[in-house]
Amino acid sequence: MAAPSLPCLLLLSFLLASPHLSAASRGSFLKLPLLHRPSPAPQLLRRGRSSGSPVTSGAPFGVGQYFVALHLGTPPQRLLLVADTGSDLVWARCSACRGAGCSRRAPGSAFLARRSSSFRPHHCYSASCRLVPRPSSPPRCNRTRLHSACRYEYTYSDGSLSSGFFSRETVTLNTTSAKTKAAAVRLKGLAFGCGFQVSGPSVTGSSFSGAQGVMGLGRGPISLVSQLGRRFGSSKFSYCLMDYALSPPPTSYLIIGDGPGEENATTSSSLAFTPLLANPLSPTFYYVGIKSVSVEDERLPIDPSVWSLDDLGNGGTILDSGTTLTFLADPGYRPILAAMRRRVGLPAAEGAPPGFDLCVNVTGAGRPRMPRLSFEMEGGAVFAPPARNYFIDVADGVSCLAVRPVGTAEGAGFSVIGNVMQQGFLWEFDGDRSRLGFSRRGCAAS
Numbered sequence: 001m002a003a004p005s006l007p008c009l010l011l012l013s014f015l016l017a018s019p020h021l022s023a024a025s026r027g028s029f030l031k032l033p034l035l036h037r038p039s040p041a042p043q044l045l046r047r048g049r050s051s052g053s054p055v056t057s058g059a060p061f062g063v064g065q066y067f068v069a070l071h072l073g074t075p076p077q078r079l080l081l082v083a084d085t086g087s088d089l090v091w092a093r094c095s096a097c098r099g100a101g102c103s104r105r106a107p108g109s110a111f112l113a114r115r116s117s118s119f120r121p122h123h124c125y126s127a128s129c130r131l132v133p134r135p136s137s138p139p140r141c142n143r144t145r146l147h148s149a150c151r152y153e154y155t156y157s158d159g160s161l162s163s164g165f166f167s168r169e170t171v172t173l174n175t176t177s178a179k180t181k182a183a184a185v186r187l188k189g190l191a192f193g194c195g196f197q198v199s200g201p202s203v204t205g206s207s208f209s210g211a212q213g214v215m216g217l218g219r220g221p222i223s224l225v226s227q228l229g230r231r232f233g234s235s236k237f238s239y240c241l242m243d244y245a246l247s248p249p250p251t252s253y254l255i256i257g258d259g260p261g262e263e264n265a266t267t268s269s270s271l272a273f274t275p276l277l278a279n280p281l282s283p284t285f286y287y288v289g290i291k292s293v294s295v296e297d298e299r300l301p302i303d304p305s306v307w308s309l310d311d312l313g314n315g316g317t318i319l320d321s322g323t324t325l326t327f328l329a330d331p332g333y334r335p336i337l338a339a340m341r342r343r344v345g346l347p348a349a350e351g352a353p354p355g356f357d358l359c360v361n362v363t364g365a366g367r368p369r370m371p372r373l374s375f376e377m378e379g380g381a382v383f384a385p386p387a388r389n390y391f392i393d394v395a396d397g398v399s400c401l402a403v404r405p406v407g408t409a410e411g412a413g414f415s416v417i418g419n420v421m422q423q424g425f426l427w428e429f430d431g432d433r434s435r436l437g438f439s440r441r442g443c444a445a446s
């Protein structure tokens with residue numbers, strides 16, 4: 001991980017609320033609708049070390065990303081961002097255009113920095129500028145120029161990148177609280193990347209499904225949750241990724257702050273918890289511990305070290321909303337695949353798409369019962385997803401195991417629990433208490 005980790009205190013100074021808004025504080029939270037769109041590529045939208053795994057997109061089969069709208073600037077401009085727990089930076093595609101040409105641009109196709117009176121790039125010598133990775137060239141600060149904006153270059157694991165000016169901007173948000181009605185608040189000084197150069201399959205063209213950027217929800221200090229969490233008195237956030245195969249698709253929400261759960265003991269008590277583990281080498285990621293994996297009631301003989309971080313910070317298992325399919329370390333994946341093959345009890349499908357190791361013919365099987373998969377987490381909680389979270393329909397009558405191997409038989413590579421596997425559960429990330437809560441029953445309540 002190249003993302004520098006500096007004290008979060010630096011960010012406190014960014015987030016000075018307008019004086020007349022000081023009423024919204026502890027007890028209020030943000031509730032942002034999550035929109036889903038199928039996308040043809042960006043299933044590996046995560047920051048950091050390349051996993052070297054073959055990339056299999058779930059998008060042709062109707063799986064994809066979740067998006068959140070963010071209103072940035074003065075007056076506010078609406079931007080659609082990919083919600084990503086696997087990265088930290090909040091960035092939007094920026095346009096420097098001014099004058100008549102701007103009006104021809106489709107509204108919302110990019111953030112028009114010149115149309116905002118509150119846009120301010122960070123200075124390249126500022127402490128804030130050290131929070132973002134610098135571009136390899138040109139040098140971040142040109143000493144011959146008095147005013148030099150903070151340049152950043154943020155790369156994702158597939159080599160996709162966003163590069164531009166690390167800036168400050170005012171964000172407009174609807175807050176909710178138990179006592180007051182929803183209220184629009186304007187927060188000054190949200191640190192975000194104004195991306196002038198954006199490239200790579202995960203963040204461009206049709207594969208980005210019309211999004212204008214990424215909302216980094218990672219654990220590092222520049223993520224949206226780290227920045228806003230301080231404003232709302234808690235670095236907690238939660239989301240529920242509704243099953244988008246349902247019609248009409250139900251609304252999912254991203255909740256930042258304590259949320260309604262705190263006031264509702266029913267919801268809170270139904271959460272099972274597992275510790276969030278820290279990796280100093282990858283401060284962005286939400287690591288969890290897997291103790292064992294079972295298929296049906298057979299606990300598979302997998303060495304637990306396959307799932308865990310080693311002393312050098314390699315390996316481990318993360319939860320990532322920006323990755324669609326689930327990627328498991330090869331030595332753990334093989335026994336799971338073998339057990340699924342043994343127990344699925346359905347004929348193999350002919351002409352299955354490449355990239356899937358197990359595809360079965362479900363024609364005439366009615367509603368086939370797929371083998372149950374469950375993960376025993378650190379702390380004893382059991383994550384037992386429904387079969388549709390790991391078997392996806394890729395064609396008429398063809399269902400494939402939506403889990404892919406990563407790394408080699410010798411190890412290397414870390415495991416990623418992607419967004420399809422997370423569907424239908426409420427996930428609560430609590431950075432302060434270093435724990436992750438999840439519940440099969442929490443979704444309806446939000």
Ligand SMILES: *[C@@H]1O[C@H](CO)[C@@H](O)[C@H](O)[C@H]1NC(C)=O
Pocket residue numbers: 138139142143144145
């Ligand atoms: C610094 O800025 C000056 C003036 O804009 C330019 O001529 C020079 O090439 C720049 N230096 C570097 C190293 O980019």
Ligand SMILES: *[C@@H]1O[C@H](CO)[C@@H](O)[C@H](O)[C@H]1NC(C)=O
Pocket residue numbers: 071172173174184
């Ligand atoms: C706030 O909520 C209203 C009503 O739901 C909506 O029209 C508006 O776009 C929202 N504003 C922001 C900044 O989310």
Ligand SMILES: *[C@@H]1O[C@H](CO)[C@@H](O)[C@H](O)[C@H]1NC(C)=O
Pocket residue numbers: 348349350351361362363364397398
């Ligand atoms: C599935 O099985 C049916 C008959 O049971 C067969 O007609 C069909 O071609 C098979 N489809 C695939 C993709 O294997």
Ligand SMILES: *[C@@H]1O[C@H](CO)[C@@H](O)[C@H](O)[C@H]1NC(C)=O
Pocket residue numbers: 263264265266267444445
């Ligand atoms: C808590 O959530 C449950 C389940 O959604 C709901 O039935 C109940 O009314 C809620 N209680 C309060 C106090 O909001």
